[in-house]
Amino acid sequence: MGQQGHSRLPVSPGRPKAELDLGLLQELADLGWGFKRIAAEYSRRTGRYVSHMTVRDRLRALRLDAPES
Numbered sequence: 001m002g003q004q005g006h007s008r009l010p011v012s013p014g015r016p017k018a019e020l021d022l023g024l025l026q027e028l029a030d031l032g033w034g035f036k037r038i039a040a041e042y043s044r045r046t047g048r049y050v051s052h053m054t055v056r057d058r059l060r061a062l063r064l065d066a067p068e069s
Helices: 020-028 035-046 052-065
Strands: none
Touching: 020 035, 020 052, 035 052
């Protein structure tokens, strides 16, 4: 019969995360823009495409890592 569960390791580790200027992302987020607008402005300023989902994930990670005051 077939295997029980899905505990197999992936064949490859996958694509590495793109390096982004987190300072610029934070600066754009502070303007109160949405993720799509931030992604478009980031791409315009840097010349590198970044998706709105990547922006969302990175900003959430920044907020989780930030110390609470």
